Amino acid sequence: MSPVPAIDQAALPADVRSAAPQTRARYQAALSFERQLTTVLAKQLSSTAGEALGSGAYAQLLPEALADAVTAAGGLGLARGLAGLGAPASGEEAA
16 A cells, blocks of 8 residues: 555645644545545456456556545545535535
8 A cells, every 4th residue: 555645735625724733634634534445446446347457557556546636636525524524614615
C-alpha cells in the first residue's frame, strides 16, 4: 500500500478551510480513508475486468491513479459525514 498523498488545501470545501485546525485534520483523515476505500474498490473492479485491462505494469497503477484523481477532485462525498461535519451551508459547494 502506498503512502497517502498530501491533500491540496485548495481542494477542501470552503467551510472546512475556514474551520478550526482539529476540524480540518478530521476532514483530511476522513478524506484519506475515502482514498483508501476508493483504491480497494478500484482494485476489486480491475481484478474482475480480467484481461480487458491487460497484465502490464501500467494496469497495476490504474487503481492508485483513479483513487488519487477522485481524491484530488474532492472525493466521493463520504468524508464530510465521516468527519461529523453534516451538510454544507446552503449556497456552498461540498467540494
